[in-house]
Amino acid sequence: MSRDTNSRWPGFFKLSIPERISQLAQRAGLDEADLRFLSQGEHLPQHTADHMIENCIGTFELPLGLAMNLRVDSTDRLVPMAIEEPSVLAGLSKAARYLRQGPGISTNVTVPLMIGQVQLMGVPELDRAKQRVLDAKPELLALANTLDPKLIAVGGGARDLEVRILPSEGEDDPVGTMFVVHIIVDVRDAMGANAVNTMAEHLAPRLEELTGGRARLRILSNLADRRLVVARGQVPVSKLGSNGDPNVGADIAQGVMEASVFAERDPYRAATHNKGIMNGIDAVLIALGQDWRAVESGAHAFAARSGRYRALSRWRVRDGVLHGEVELPLAVGTVGGIIESHPAVRAAFAILDIHSAAELASVAAAVGLAQNLAALIALATVGIQHGHMRLHARKIGLALGAAEEELGPLTEELQRRGRIDSETAAAVLAELRGSRG
Ligand code: NAD
Numbered sequence: 511m512s513r514d515t516n517s518r519w520p521g522f523f524k525l526s527i528p529e530r531i532s533q534l535a536q537r538a539g540l541d542e543a544d545l546r547f548l549s550q551g552e553h554l555p556q557h558t559a560d561h562m563i564e565n566c567i568g569t570f571e572l573p574l575g576l577a578m579n580l581r582v583d584s585t586d587r588l589v590p591m592a593i594e595e596p597s598v599l600a601g602l603s604k605a606a607r608y609l610r611q612g613p614g615i616s617t618n619v620t621v622p623l624m625i626g627q628v629q630l631m632g633v634p635e636l637d638r639a640k641q642r643v644l645d646a647k648p649e650l651l652a653l654a655n656t657l658d659p660k661l662i663a664v665g666g667g668a669r670d671l672e673v674r675i676l677p678s679e680g681e682d683d684p685v686g687t688m689f690v691v692h693i694i695v696d697v698r699d700a701m702g703a704n705a706v707n708t709m710a711e712h713l714a715p716r717l718e719e720l721t722g723g724r725a726r727l728r729i730l731s732n733l734a735d736r737r738l739v740v741a742r743g744q745v746p747v748s749k750l751g752s753n754g755d756p757n758v759g760a761d762i763a764q765g766v767m768e769a770s771v772f773a774e775r776d777p778y779r780a781a782t783h784n785k786g787i788m789n790g791i792d793a794v795l796i797a798l799g800q801d802w803r804a805v806e807s808g809a810h811a812f813a814a815r816s817g818r819y820r821a822l823s824r825w826r827v828r829d830g831v832l833h834g835e836v837e838l839p840l841a842v843g844t845v846g847g848i849i850e851s852h853p854a855v856r857a858a859f860a861i862l863d864i865h866s867a868a869e870l871a872s873v874a875a876a877v878g879l880a881q882n883l884a885a886l887i888a889l890a891t892v893g894i895q896h897g898h899m900r901l902h903a904r905k906i907g908l909a910l911g912a913a914e915e916e917l918g919p920l921t922e923e924l925q926r927r928g929r930i931d932s933e934t935a936a937a938v939l940a941e942l943r944g945s946r947g
Contacts, residue, residue, distance in 0.1 A: 576589065580609075584614060625693070625695075700845050701867075766883065799852050920942065
């Protein structure tokens with residue numbers, strides 16, 4: 511079935527879940543298996559789960575939603591997101607609408623280079639050992655490249671070796687100087703941990719011979735700072751805000767820039783700023799079966815690369831346009847992991863319609879940028895609780911047994927009273943029902 515390539519689907523949020531699935535089926539060209547998963551909730555079979563982890567006792571679910579309006583590198587994307595937090599999808603879809611004006615979000619992705627580390631202890635003659643390892647680079651890379659013929663066949667493989675000497679930190683240092691070898695591997699469409707770990711483990715005995723040291727850790731680094739993505743977007747200031755008033759737009763843009771500079775200067779703010787970026791990125795990564803812990807640790811380590819923890823994004827107003835940029839490492843894959851074995855992940859890949867790790871990284875970074883804009887607009891204007899509280903009020907209403915048509919008036923009245931709790935909601939619901947007789 512052909513796909514509707516537009517991600518702007520006004521009114522989607524007003525539909526019921528079956529209506530949304532039916533629209534998705536028609537417009538995104540999903541196959542039978544993906545539709546079965548979505549419409550019948552055919553989730554991860556227990557026997558598959560049992561092979562994935564130890565001591566398995568079941569599976570665990572999260573809401574799966576669809577973010578709208580995102581345009582990345584001139585292509586519209588419907589983005590599946592698995593998340594329990596309210597407001598994330600609504601905020602993202604709204605900010606993506608702002609960002610699709612003009613050229614939309616553009617991204618740059620580096621070559622997917624991952625780093626494996628081999629730690630060597632007790633190396634005598636550090637400088638000579640370093641020279642011996644560097645002289646043996648062609649032999650070591652050739653050895654690493656015997657291990658993964660599939661990776662070589664798709665154009666990846668070990669590319670370089672580096673030596674780092676981590677000096678002893680003084681008299682109290684319990685272990686002394688460390689000799690660390692980095693192996694740098696182009697992992698193509700894989701996240702790369704298994705591929706890189708295998709190489710690191712395999713090189714270790716030869717590195718022991720070359721250095722005279724004892725190999726200890728042989729493992730991937732999650733600070734994937736050779737595998738970066740930058741996403742850039744812009745919004746004309748006049749388009750910000752809902753009423754078209756240019757002064758309102760200018761004030762929102764100024765607020766976003768002030769919020770950005772706050773996070774650039776202050777680690778306390780940067781931690782929450784970056785959490786807002788990761789709200790979107792993690793939800794995409796979870797829906798697409800990625801190792802989000804790996805991306806999280808990489809993102810935060812990258813944010814602290816200057817020695818101080820900083821914002822991953824920055825926003826500036828120039829010539830009547832709000833410009834934003836986010837940069838972070840994104841170790842994601844379209845092969846390996848649980849990608850082929852998890853029905854929800856297969857459906858998410860079909861919806862997103864991406865075919866390479868680079869495309870997935872671009873979409874994830876673009877989501878991070880739009881999510882960041884959504885949070886900063888809310889924070890710089892009405893505050894984050896406004897949207898949260900509306901959804902919270904709906905949740906309370908549903909728990910009290912309110913019917914769909916009662917939820918709108920109920921949430922409005924609770925917000926008007928500024929009291930969103932079960933007791934007030936029960937009273938308001940009784941009043942609403944009473945006034946209808
Ligand atoms: P993998 O080993 O399952 O798949 C990668 C392999 O697929 C490659 O080595 C290659 O042989 C093959 N392949 C086929 N087509 C390819 C293509 N187009 N591009 C690249 N490779 C292709 O997975 P992986 O990505 O090496 O490892 C990811 C898994 O490792 C994740 O599940 C992650 O959770 C886990 N892990 C992570 C860490 C960490 O982050 N520190 C540590 C250990 C394990």
